């Protein structure tokens with residue numbers, strides 16, 4: 345679903361990124377505002393004026409979406425959920441969570457924060473519009489303010505539809521979860537609504553398409569498809585978490601993993617380890633058995649090839665941290681969320697400063713598929 349992401353800035357500890365698809369959509373929105381909506385609503389302005397309005401409109405939209413996602417993230421952090429950051433992609437924003445919310449209340453507060461922030465920011469733009477009209481700020485300024493007030497209202501309304509994983513769906517899920525104390529059931533019900541709403545949007549889009557509104561129709565179809573697959577995926581994800589819950593990391597880890605000594609040269613690391621075992625990460629272990637850290641193919645790539653013979657693994661290794669290690673008795677769900685938030689699909693399993701094994705996403709998935717198979721029979 346995601347292509348290449350670009351890191352924009354860090355604010356209050358959250359990394360804000362844009363997916364490349366967002367640049368495409370930003371250009372498309374600026375174009376349709378400058379050549380469609382604004383000339384239609386406000387006559388007799390120059391082409392440049394429409395384009396400036398369009399570009400400022402898109403920047404305002406960007407700001408509005410980031411503000412919406414930030415409010416989710418801040419609430420999530422308040423309830424102790426770890427956040428990966430905020431990514432803007434083709435259909436808007438996404439605050440990326442590594443875990444499920446800890447309680448119905450936490451989910452409710454976190455979900456409702458987004459639409460509330462959109463309503464507030466929409467009202468703020470509307471207030472500015474009134475000031476602009478009283479103060480005679482001119483059509484271009486007031487036009488953009490009016491657009492931003494309206495688009496935030498639309499954002500709030502769309503997100504409040506009770507279709508999971510939209511904000512409204514999360515609100516409904518938290519209520520059902522609190523009522524029946526069953527997160528799995530609540531997720532199934534709300535993600536079914538999500539799938540249904542996705543289909544409604546697709547049908548709506550097709551009707552639009554055939555009645556002549558090609559671009560608008562296409563958009564609804566795409567949004568519907570996206571929502572449908574996101575709803576299915578979130579339920580699948582929950583089932584995965586449920587199946588792994590309570591299983592200790594020990595159960596999935598490979599004992600006796602291949603390790604590298606810190607004195608190995610980068611040259612030999614590539615030839616004798618990377619090409620031989622095809623792993624992207626190797627634990628670096630001292631002769632005494634103490635775990636120093638790990639070295640990844642990414643670390644190797646940062647070193648110019650001419651230096652591979654001279655540099656040693658010890659010099660380029662990364663120290664152990666929360667993103668690449670986990671304890672033997674920790675829950676497998678925790679390993680999964682750690683992999684999710686750090687982007688590492690292999691973690692070193694540590695027991696009292698020594699390497700006990702390596703756990704991989706692949707091994708956990710294998711376990712899951714076996715469990716599903718046995719449950720079915």
Ligand SMILES: [Zn+2]
Nearest residue numbers: 458459503511
């Ligand atoms: Zn939201």
